[in-house]
Amino acid sequence: MTTRRIFLRTIAAVAAAGLATMAVAADITGAGATFPYPIYAKWADAYKKAAGIGLNYQSIGSGGGIKQITAKTVNFGASDMPLKAEDLDKNGLVQFPAIMGGVVPVYNLKNIKPGELRFTGKILADIYSGKVKKWNDPAIAAVNPGLKLPNEDISVVHRSDGSGTTFLFTNYLSKVSPEWKEKVGEGTAVKWPTGIGGKGNEGVSAYIKQISGTIGYVEYAYAKQNKSSYGLMENRSRKFVAPNDESFKAAAAGADWAKTPGMAVILTDQPGASAWPITGASFILMHTKQDKPESAREVLKFFDWAFQNGDQMALELDYVPIPDSVVKLIHAAWKNITDTSGKTVY
Numbered sequence: 001m002t003t004r005r006i007f008l009r010t011i012a013a014v015a016a017a018g019l020a021t022m023a024v025a026a027d028i029t030g031a032g033a034t035f036p037y038p039i040y041a042k043w044a045d046a047y048k049k050a051a052g053i054g055l056n057y058q059s060i061g062s063g064g065g066i067k068q069i070t071a072k073t074v075n076f077g078a079s080d081m082p083l084k085a086e087d088l089d090k091n092g093l094v095q096f097p098a099i100m101g102g103v104v105p106v107y108n109l110k111n112i113k114p115g116e117l118r119f120t121g122k123i124l125a126d127i128y129s130g131k132v133k134k135w136n137d138p139a140i141a142a143v144n145p146g147l148k149l150p151n152e153d154i155s156v157v158h159r160s161d162g163s164g165t166t167f168l169f170t171n172y173l174s175k176v177s178p179e180w181k182e183k184v185g186e187g188t189a190v191k192w193p194t195g196i197g198g199k200g201n202e203g204v205s206a207y208i209k210q211i212s213g214t215i216g217y218v219e220y221a222y223a224k225q226n227k228s229s230y231g232l233m234e235n236r237s238r239k240f241v242a243p244n245d246e247s248f249k250a251a252a253a254g255a256d257w258a259k260t261p262g263m264a265v266i267l268t269d270q271p272g273a274s275a276w277p278i279t280g281a282s283f284i285l286m287h288t289k290q291d292k293p294e295s296a297r298e299v300l301k302f303f304d305w306a307f308q309n310g311d312q313m314a315l316e317l318d319y320v321p322i323p324d325s326v327v328k329l330i331h332a333a334w335k336n337i338t339d340t341s342g343k344t345v346y
Contacts, residue, residue, distance in 0.1 A: 096329075100281045107231065120233075136152075202222070263330075300337070
């Protein structure tokens, strides 16, 4: 063999090895829920520095995330509405929780500070039904004695996209208001009786910030980041509580992940004197049979790293990390993710 041929073969081998490395080390792609976006972004930045792998996550809403993972256009989907076991089986998916947090009512009212305004589930249902139209309505005044409420129209803002945040909000309203359950119901998207739509938590937050007299619902991290005024909520124990990591933890305390198919735990309207009533988990969706096992392995490595190293970052944004006991269940669920030959990818 000539020196030239040896040289060319060596160059080809080096190039092939480089391409293989690039394929394994490619950025992770995901899409879905806006609810967990702030913590996923924070984890992604830290993971990029630690492992050199980036995360390209599209914050498009849970409905979009379910569609994209079903179509296999991303490595993972994210949804705040857990899929039922039969839907997971039908689409060949595995599901696990990644983070927990709370949905909060936010408002824009002059001279009323964050945490000063109180809501009950019935009041929220009546506002979003269009029955309560004024901020000084007797129903609102009754639970806010001593608070000077303005004689101002309530401008309702809801999500315009398919959203797990909407699922948690409407699931809660369906639990506390029989009328809401019958006439509107729950889901990632519903036929809203009134109001205007904003795309994503970002869009709702933008409306609230710009328009006086508005009310909306967003994930708590967005309320904090945008310095939105948030309300206290009456919980199942008839206590008015503030949204924070402790009240979210209290809501999650009694969850039985092991006995719930697909770990599809819904944490709204949970018992407990300090429980926040609109708490929920955000779930990751992946295919059980992987055409690209290397990509699936990188996704699982990312979330494994997040479970081990991301708790403090989550708490700083007032999310609730997944408990260690549940992480063990998640690791067991990962054994169901295999390549086309049936070999576990991680």
